[in-house]
Amino acid sequence: MERSYYNPIEVAPREDLRILQLGKLRKILNKVYKKVPHYREKCKKAKIKPSNLKTLEDIRHFPFTTKEDLFVDYPFGLLAEPLEKVVRLHTSSGTTGKPKALFFSKRDIFAQAHLIARSLYMSGATFRDILQNSMTYGLFTGALVMHYGAELLGMLVIPAGPGNTERQIELMQTFGTTCIHMTPSYALYVASVIHEKGLKPGKDLKLKRAYLGAEPYTDETRQKIEEMLGVDVYNCYGLSEMGGPGVGFECPEKKGLHLWEDAFLVEIVNPQTGEPVKPGEVGELVLTSLNREAMPLIRYRTRDLTHFIPEPCSCGRTHVRIARILGRADDMFIVRGVNIFPQQIEAVLMSIKGVAQNYQILLEGYDEMTVKVEIDRDFFDGRIERLLKLKEEIAEKLRQAIQVRPKVELVEPGTLPVSEGKAKRVIDNRTL
Amino acid sequence: MERSYYNPIEVAPREDLRILQLGKLRKILNKVYKKVPHYREKCKKAKIKPSNLKTLEDIRHFPFTTKEDLFVDYPFGLLAEPLEKVVRLHTSSGTTGKPKALFFSKRDIFAQAHLIARSLYMSGATFRDILQNSMTYGLFTGALVMHYGAELLGMLVIPAGPGNTERQIELMQTFGTTCIHMTPSYALYVASVIHEKGLKPGKDLKLKRAYLGAEPYTDETRQKIEEMLGVDVYNCYGLSEMGGPGVGFECPEKKGLHLWEDAFLVEIVNPQTGEPVKPGEVGELVLTSLNREAMPLIRYRTRDLTHFIPEPCSCGRTHVRIARILGRADDMFIVRGVNIFPQQIEAVLMSIKGVAQNYQILLEGYDEMTVKVEIDRDFFDGRIERLLKLKEEIAEKLRQAIQVRPKVELVEPGTLPVSEGKAKRVIDNRTL
Secondary structure (H helix, E strand, C coil): CCCCCCCHHHHCCHHHHHHHHHHHHHHHHHHHHHHCHHHHHHHHHCCCCHHHCCCHHHHHHCCCECHHHHHCCCCCCCCCCCHHHEEEEEEECCCCCCCEEEEEEHHHHHHHHHHHHHHHHHCCCCCCCEEEECCCCCCCHHHHHHHHHHHHHCCEEECCCCCCHHHHHHHHHHHCCCEEEECHHHHHHHHHHHHHCCCCHHHHCCCCEEEECCCCCCHHHHHHHHHHHCCEEEEEEEEHHHCEEEEEEECCCCCCEEECCCCEEEEEECCCCCCECCCCCCEEEEEEECCCCCCCCCCEEEEEEECEECCCCCCCCCCCEECCCCEECCCCEEECCEEECHHHHHHHHHCCCCEEEEEEEEEECCCEEEEEEEECHHHCCCCHHHHHHHHHHHHHHHHHHHCCCCEEEEECCCCCCCCCCCCCCEEECCCC | CCCCCCCHHHHCCHHHHHHHHHHHHHHHHHHHHHHCHHHHHHHHHCCCCHHHCCCHHHHHHCCCECHHHHHCCCCCCCCCCCHHHEEEEEEECCCCCCCEEEEEEHHHHHHHHHHHHHHHHHCCCCCCCEEEECCCCCCCHHHHHHHHHHHHHCCEEECCCCCCHHHHHHHHHHHCCCEEEECHHHHHHHHHHHHHCCCCHHHHCCCCEEEECCCCCCHHHHHHHHHHHCCEEEEEEEEHHHCEEEEEEECCCCCCEEECCCCEEEEEECCCCCCECCCCCCEEEEEEECCCCCCCCCCEEEEEEECEECCCCCCCCCCCEECCCCEECCCCEEECCEEECHHHHHHHHHCCCCEEEEEEEEEECCCEEEEEEEECHHHCCCCHHHHHHHHHHHHHHHHHHHCCCCEEEEECCCCCCCCCCCCCCEEECCCC
16 A cells, blocks of 8 residues: 655654754753743753753753643743744643643644644545544643644534534534544443444444544553444544644554654653653653744653553654553552552453443542443343353452452443543542 | 724725625626526526626625525535535524534635634734633634634634633633623623622723624623723624624724625615615625635525614725624514514613613513513612612613513522523513
8 A cells, every 4th residue: 555644754764853853952942941931940950051962862861841830930931932922822720720821822833733634644534534523622722723733634624522412423424524533431422322322333424533532541442432433543642731632643553652753852751760761661751842932841741651662663654652641640549559540440341341331430438449330231131140240250350450359330321420521530539 | 093904905995895896706606606506596596697797786686595595405505615625614503403504615714814813903903912712612603713813813812712700700810811702791791700809900900802792782781891891892793604703893983893895795685675775774784705615605694684884984994884783683572563672672771870781581471571680789778769760760761762661670680590602681481
């Protein structure tokens, strides 16, 4: 098959990419050092300045930017351009009450749109496709940034926004939607409603691809969605701090996400020590925006855990690959001394026959863990032994995966709270 | 004061504008006749074809396009370009269950954004302004289309979306919002919350301008909002069928809205006969999109009632002016044989001292009309005669304005349902 690329930079030799990165990195470090007093102070404290950067690897001596830095001189403190040059505010929920404030210039918006267009094209999408964009439009980057990129590629964009599942399905049917963009948890729910309505995806709907992002999910969830909707699921990665979606995207090989290295310098560090991890080792993704005009961030700690996939990709693209996000450093919870990520539990559940789309993790009392799982309706036919067997299977497989044997509750589909945005999987009511 | 314009076409001599319009109209009529079977059939039935158009006035012999036409060969029937060229769907609630489906090409989106940028610039806005866009983002044109135009002008756009009034006010304070875009009914509500919080608009907020649209409102409401928020209110007009906001906009003279005649051919017709009204006479606004690529509409019946303001505008712009929308042909309701528009009632209420921001018209029983009015809290101080006097004043002034004396109920602020989008003013529960 003849391969084609949106931009030849996608297949540039790695040596060229690195030369390009070094040039851009020098420029952006100089700019931030000159224009952002807070970052200059941090550099001075670390006794380093931009001219100390001789190679790309020298970046490890420069200070990180953390979530907390975004609240220094809030809200305009990290701007590297006059406010007049800014055309867009996006926010992202912070850990404090205040939202993170991210600013973008016209050039920033346009550059990110090109990354999205490139990513969608990589998945096979063209101007003939119809994208139903079911993320939340507004201050959240998810919908607007994807919208701009899809429009740039010439797709017909249906700005559906999230929720109102009946209407979502009507839109798909009326306008012949071929691609959807939503969170994985909402995609599971929409798929279950489509099935309950007796609609046959290949026949009654024209869906071909689902772009899922904004929350981590497992390969098992991907497979479930692919089967239920008859689509190819593409994993997309982004965060508001780096301009929203379009930072990384899967190619049709679906073995990890390419991060666009002409736009981002990519590091993975040990979240405790801040030192680079060994190739293939899990750590925290750290990103530097190489193109950002209004508000460049140097060595931003994403809190997202992943690892590099060091082998070259057979799609021909030279840009680095990372594994799907394994969790957020912040999502981790501890039960009986064991570090657990919700994704570990999801991976087990979605691999078990009979488990439906929704689940919830409940932490109560003195370190008690209960996993509530929706299972297929036909299990509630009175055959109690069958139910008990499923329950035992789930509990045992979870114990094998996470070293803790949780209490398992099986419930009918539709019982657990439905998420139309980012799913809230863990409810922590512990008294300890 | 030196005047400046976003585009010299704004002050083109009318003769030149008309020549431009005739050329564009010929082109678009030919295109629609050739590409849209449904419109061609209508022309054939009317025994007319594009070559019959010799002057602009000949347009009156061509068939109208109505709301109902939008549902023929739904949803793609009125497309004049292949679907591949379409990049955006917007919808607008129809009278039937199905929404109107409006399609736009890249060029259409960009052209409308320029009309918005031109309109905002006309009001005095520049790239230094910060626009809080509190319309609903998504399938509704209001927010996205304004967003694109403001961004094109280089304003900092805060894509706030509607609702969550506390957060709206926080955003205004944190980011120094200078301009807001919302519905007039929501602006009244936001203004009342700002006052209840004891915030002083000129001191605690930096608001300068409010762009209000998407529902008709009166000059009295404008004045009230201007006083409460310390802003200049600009009336903006648009409809999804014509690409959303940006069709017409007030200049700083604030005596009617300029409709951009390089983009639209403007007619006002008698809603019963379809014939042109005399200059200054009220009728239904009929618009032909002269630039639309994907889905041009010929002589679209907007259902909006207005009249021309024939005098030249002292701002220097030559584009035709219309009065603020006086109502929708569909909003009219009949009580005891009298045609009434909600705007007539609003105009009376907002001119009375003591009346607060919200009201509701209730039609019940056998043609009984009740007007519920929120009034200032300090009226509920026990002085019953003062309340009765206000009630009598409202009832009597309404009788003078609409020939029907309604029952009047005075309620405390916050009692009536708050609208965060288009206000629902009339509740018709009549049994006749």
